[in-house]
Amino acid sequence: MATEPIVAPDHAIQRAFQPGAALANGASDPDDLGPVPIADPLTATVAPASIGDAGLPAETLRQMYQALVRARSLDQRIWQMNRIGQAPFVVSGQGHEAAQIGAAFALDRERDVLVPYYRDLALCLAWGLTPADMMLSVLARAADPTSGGRQMPGHYGSSRLRIISGSSVVATQLPIATGVAYAAKLRGTGQVTIVTFGEGASSEGDFHEACNFAGIHRLPMIFFCENNQYAISVPQSLQLAIDHVADRAAGYGFPGVVVDGDDLLAVYHAVAAAVAQARKGDGPTLLEAKVYRYTPHSSDDDDRAYRDQDEVKARRARDPVRLFETRLRDLGLLDDEAIAAIQRDINREIDDATEAAEAAPLPDPATYDRHVYAGG
Amino acid sequence: MATEPIVAPDHAIQRAFQPGAALANGASDPDDLGPVPIADPLTATVAPASIGDAGLPAETLRQMYQALVRARSLDQRIWQMNRIGQAPFVVSGQGHEAAQIGAAFALDRERDVLVPYYRDLALCLAWGLTPADMMLSVLARAADPTSGGRQMPGHYGSSRLRIISGSSVVATQLPIATGVAYAAKLRGTGQVTIVTFGEGASSEGDFHEACNFAGIHRLPMIFFCENNQYAISVPQSLQLAIDHVADRAAGYGFPGVVVDGDDLLAVYHAVAAAVAQARKGDGPTLLEAKVYRYTPHSSDDDDRAYRDQDEVKARRARDPVRLFETRLRDLGLLDDEAIAAIQRDINREIDDATEAAEAAPLPDPATYDRHVYAGG
Amino acid sequence: MVQAPERTASAPATTDPDGRDETSMTFVDAIQGTLRDVMRADDRVVILGEDVGRRGGVFRVTADFLEEFGDDRVIDTPLAESGIIGSAIGMALNGLLPIAEIQFLDFIAPAMDQIMNEAARLRYRSNNDFHCPIVIRAPFGGGVHGALYHSQSIEAMFVHTPGLKVVVPATPADARGLLLAALRDEDPVLYLEHKKMYRSIRGPVPAGDEIVPLGVARLVREGTDATIITYGLMVHEATLAATAVSEETGASIEIIDLRSLKPLDERAILDSARKTGKVLVVTEANRPCSVASEVAALVGEEAFAYLDAPVMRVAAPDVPAMPFSPPLEQAFMVGAGQIGTALRRLVAF
Amino acid sequence: MVQAPERTASAPATTDPDGRDETSMTFVDAIQGTLRDVMRADDRVVILGEDVGRRGGVFRVTADFLEEFGDDRVIDTPLAESGIIGSAIGMALNGLLPIAEIQFLDFIAPAMDQIMNEAARLRYRSNNDFHCPIVIRAPFGGGVHGALYHSQSIEAMFVHTPGLKVVVPATPADARGLLLAALRDEDPVLYLEHKKMYRSIRGPVPAGDEIVPLGVARLVREGTDATIITYGLMVHEATLAATAVSEETGASIEIIDLRSLKPLDERAILDSARKTGKVLVVTEANRPCSVASEVAALVGEEAFAYLDAPVMRVAAPDVPAMPFSPPLEQAFMVGAGQIGTALRRLVAF
Ligand SMILES: Cc1ncc(C[n+]2csc(CCOP(=O)(O)OP(=O)(O)O)c2C)c(N)n1
Ligand SMILES: Cc1ncc(C[n+]2csc(CCOP(=O)(O)OP(=O)(O)O)c2C)c(N)n1
Numbered sequence A, B: 001m002a003t004e005p006i007v008a009p010d011h012a013i014q015r016a017f018q019p020g021a022a023l024a025n026g027a028s029d030p031d032d033l034g035p036v037p038i039a040d041p042l043t044a045t046v047a048p049a050s051i052g053d054a055g056l057p058a059e060t061l062r063q064m065y066q067a068l069v070r071a072r073s074l075d076q077r078i079w080q081m082n083r084i085g086q087a088p089f090v091v092s093g094q095g096h097e098a099a100q101i102g103a104a105f106a107l108d109r110e111r112d113v114l115v116p117y118y119r120d121l122a123l124c125l126a127w128g129l130t131p132a133d134m135m136l137s138v139l140a141r142a143a144d145p146t147s148g149g150r151q152m153p154g155h156y157g158s159s160r161l162r163i164i165s166g167s168s169v170v171a172t173q174l175p176i177a178t179g180v181a182y183a184a185k186l187r188g189t190g191q192v193t194i195v196t197f198g199e200g201a202s203s204e205g206d207f208h209e210a211c212n213f214a215g216i217h218r219l220p221m222i223f224f225c226e227n228n229q230y231a232i233s234v235p236q237s238l239q240l241a242i243d244h245v246a247d248r249a250a251g252y253g254f255p256g257v258v259v260d261g262d263d264l265l266a267v268y269h270a271v272a273a274a275v276a277q278a279r280k281g282d283g284p285t286l287l288e289a290k291v292y293r294y295t296p297h298s299s300d301d302d303d304r305a306y307r308d309q310d311e312v313k314a315r316r317a318r319d320p321v322r323l324f325e326t327r328l329r330d331l332g333l334l335d336d337e338a339i340a341a342i343q344r345d346i347n348r349e350i351d352d353a354t355e356a357a358e359a360a361p362l363p364d365p366a367t368y369d370r371h372v373y374a375g376g
Numbered sequence C, D: 001m002v003q004a005p006e007r008t009a010s011a012p013a014t015t016d017p018d019g020r021d022e023t024s025m026t027f028v029d030a031i032q033g034t035l036r037d038v039m040r041a042d043d044r045v046v047i048l049g050e051d052v053g054r055r056g057g058v059f060r061v062t063a064d065f066l067e068e069f070g071d072d073r074v075i076d077t078p079l080a081e082s083g084i085i086g087s088a089i090g091m092a093l094n095g096l097l098p099i100a101e102i103q104f105l106d107f108i109a110p111a112m113d114q115i116m117n118e119a120a121r122l123r124y125r126s127n128n129d130f131h132c133p134i135v136i137r138a139p140f141g142g143g144v145h146g147a148l149y150h151s152q153s154i155e156a157m158f159v160h161t162p163g164l165k166v167v168v169p170a171t172p173a174d175a176r177g178l179l180l181a182a183l184r185d186e187d188p189v190l191y192l193e194h195k196k197m198y199r200s201i202r203g204p205v206p207a208g209d210e211i212v213p214l215g216v217a218r219l220v221r222e223g224t225d226a227t228i229i230t231y232g233l234m235v236h237e238a239t240l241a242a243t244a245v246s247e248e249t250g251a252s253i254e255i256i257d258l259r260s261l262k263p264l265d266e267r268a269i270l271d272s273a274r275k276t277g278k279v280l281v282v283t284e285a286n287r288p289c290s291v292a293s294e295v296a297a298l299v300g301e302e303a304f305a306y307l308d309a310p311v312m313r314v315a316a317p318d319v320p321a322m323p324f325s326p327p328l329e330q331a332f333m334v335g336a337g338q339i340g341t342a343l344r345r346l347v348a349f
């Protein structure tokens, strides 16, 4: 838990972070990634050409696929556990995975800071939390690394992995993320901070205050909006009077970008460009991925009252996991056998995680008053 | 204090206000007011041609001038009273008067609702509060109609005049104004609501939440930003990362308009257009008047630490009161004699107001706990 | 003239004007029925909040209201609590009678400014020229695996704020009566609904439009040896505890349900304290500066000479509200067991 | 690893490491000097808030800091309190030691969510994986013609919130000592400065880096017949009242300055209550659920057997804070006169 001294005693504070740091994850120069595709999520067809532009090695594409399937499978398992009464409350990110995996791979997960929200199972998994960690949290076990069973599932956090612990309160993470980014800039750590949120969160005052501060100080960060068109039951048309959350960036002096969140590589491109801009010292980006929420808001919700189930079906038919799978098949990077093998490994990992969590002890009731303050 | 029943018992709620209501204040069809001039406040010269476009009778122009001088003179007197120790705390709107008078005359002051902030002496005066009212408030007398001496001066309010009482808390008036406008729309009162605020207030979450709600429901209202480039000492460059508060309207789905706040008629045009739009049912406008604050933030402030006094001098040289006076002289609507007569009447009115307020009793200490709740 | 409406006109339409019909129903149905009656009776009443329309509220309190009353009067707002309360205030100032829902009391903090500095202070600051008849409904309280952010009991902050009124019904009948009273009050009222009670508590509810006046406590049971003073879900836990301790010790326990936290029914509190001489105050909230602190201080100040024992408090520990994992939640949550332990000590004193 | 820094490294550079040098200075100068020392000693310390830079704060507490420390470390923020506290939390999480200024405590409400739900609950919710070492400074209190919105004393809301610490110095020496302690604490501390004291209160201030530990009250004067427990400006009013009543009646009055409202020094409170048997608690805030309520409840609960009189409270009436007009302000504001009246009653009891 010790922290390196971050400023030299002779006041030699670095006034800006170091530019030119290499992108992780096998990406070549992010400036070469080509144009960011912007697509109407419901009508766009994914142009396979963009794969060539990505400049990504086959191995990275396969890792992306693996991450995608791992997240979807784990998420489905968790949801099932709730439905059969094994987990009292869960929240799902199904439908958001391509956006999250695309984003995760465009950042430097060894260095950058993630300020997530409750739908970011795929993103946090790609960032280093494991299915075992997730299951410990779902079953509220003492060993849950994010909260020791104190928070509901979906409240990810890990200081070791630079994932900032979040509350359930919508949008509070946004000003916190700007502070993280400010510190990164002042200390010259070279970190980019990504903060995620839904389109509903963009109505909160905290969204505005965070974007405004980030714009003024040109902070190295990305506001990543996962727009799934609903905030619980409230449709986008009652949440915003405009088509794109990204258009709000105009009020803050930095770019707003809309991307098809079902298209993993489109998201990867867009985030990589935003990362490059941030790392160069050119400030934040508001990036909006158009996605869809496959499940009800949470396991406590029933979406049939407010959502046309045909709409759900139509969007599910455009499943980003299948879209990416088809792409890699078309590129000759995946075949039935490889897919089956990946799925088999993932299933085993999830089974193991579930069993381990089930066997793990619940928190000791006597610990309920620990850690209110330091040393307590 | 009785309120007319506002909805018929047979549920015949009017779902929208009545369009086509006539503009007050002698303006002809607001759609004919011509284009809204947008000017760089520091370089723009006022084109006299716009006067012809205004379609305003000479009498209205003279009334505007009278309102301008009345506000300036009263404001100066109040400031002097503070400087000689007769008023413990005052806040001034000097420099904002043309913007405020232009706005006031474009609304229907017999019907519309004003949600002001502490710089709006000129606006509230034009809306019906009198110099006598203002002096009672400055001297915190029992008969102060806005608060009975309970609030600091500058906290205007009157249910009779449809001026909503404000707190000192920056930006809270904005969501309140949207509620007022929502009620006007639901009840079909035909009222337009104007809410005023500084550019600093546009950084608060409440600004964002109010604009967002107003945009979604296309409320009949005007967000009128009096941008004087400072929030106490904080310059605009540390308040926003963009040049114009009005550009934020892009995030809310309604027009943003910038206007030279030193040019009374330009403001009148712009507000009249926004009023016409609102009254037609076409929703809100974010209107930004570029003005300048001649005094320190308040009588407790000293602006020499943070504001180049040459800048102040340069802006004072472009005094909107003198600009308008020159215009009317050029149009042959005013001469030395008329100006002197107006000033003489105003001085007498202010003298009388001051004397009356000085003679008026302070609040009875025993009343300090009245009116916490109804009947109390 | 811009002015909030008078309340007097709005009596809910009811099939039973004498209020003698009583039906047994759940806590949530009592709230829902009352809201529906009031919406039917007075077109000036509007409901606004997150998910109150299409979803009928996350607890389904306003289920099917959108269909019946239309989206002008049942407003699915954007996700913005300050905006919700701010617009409710403005609506009230221009002739409507808004009922704002905050989805969980835990999420009221972004609206604190509008509640404390605007709604609560408007009448006073304007020297009675304006007033602010809004009702804010919010589910609160723990014991439902809601964890830190769906379990809070932060009512004390509002009790500390002059200009507000705060009520907490503990029975379906009071849910109706207090809601009717809140809706006829001329000042801002925070109406707190214990979410664990929505479907677990049932009781008779009069159909009429009789109010339960704000500021009047309810005598839950009479007793002579000790008094428990509490509110909300804790009324039910206290009743369990009192029954057990009575059986065990023969002590006669009085229970007072405050119902109204602001204004407090000081007379009922002090009368009972003077009668029994032993007082236990119970709250589910954190202890420091809680409603339990206030009641204890009041009794200590005004009934000192009658006290046979210290005024005791049972409250949540000074720990950020409610962990998720059941063993931790149970350890944190105040319940009949803990109340019983304190009561035994008090009776034996 | 993203992590808030350890506090241990940050001792202010001082010319007098033993802290024996004492200079008499005003309250505001003590705060300013301490802030400057800490900014000089530790580059991780940053100050953010409205007008803290160019203007040096509206009370000039940080005058000339911008020039000395640069605009990266002295940040004139936009007008957005939630943003200020939110970014302070984030800065702390990534290695800085932020001191956030809220221009008046009255304007902290927009930041309540970030303070209550984020800063206060971060350590607990993360099971000790994260913590939040921020200091929030805010001027509070009345008697300066600040009217409703520049006079508030709403500290009880924060005392009610576990995870926070709350301190209120009453002397220049404590202003320094408590600020140093707050700045070395690993948890969020709200540091309240009574604005009427800035330039009216003067006293000796040690130059060293000795802290006044959080949670330890100060014995202002010893006495045997009655105890006044209070904090902030009221310490000075209570001293005036005690002097007058002592002279009048010969009673020996003990005065305890809480200094730290959270954690409370329960031992000091109870020891004094048990000694004198008569306790008066004074706060400038509204009475219900106030710090006075908490102290009174505590004394009533834990020192019952020693009490010779009811624990009395003097507090502001339940009226929205502080009217502007001087006669109204005086009627509202707690002062030595009112404290003396209560004290006389208590002594005579
Ligand atoms: C401040 C606050 N208000 C309300 C809630 C209740 N709530 C939780 S999630 C949610 C909807 C969020 O919608 P969005 O931001 O679009 O994210 P999504 O769930 O769609 O991914 C609401 C209203 C909350 N948690 N916090
Ligand atoms: C919520 C809140 N924060 C801080 C303050 C202190 N304050 C009063 S006016 C002001 C500056 C307002 O600037 P702006 O909105 O530009 O209006 P201007 O005074 O320039 O007309 C500040 C910081 C306040 N009154 N309310």
Ligand SMILES: [Mg+2]
Residues within 6 Å of the ligand: A198, A199, A200, A226, A227, A228, A229, A230, A231, A232
């Ligand atoms: Mg959404």
Ligand SMILES: [Mg+2]
Residues within 6 Å of the ligand: B198, B199, B200, B226, B227, B228, B229, B230, B231, B232
């Ligand atoms: Mg300004």
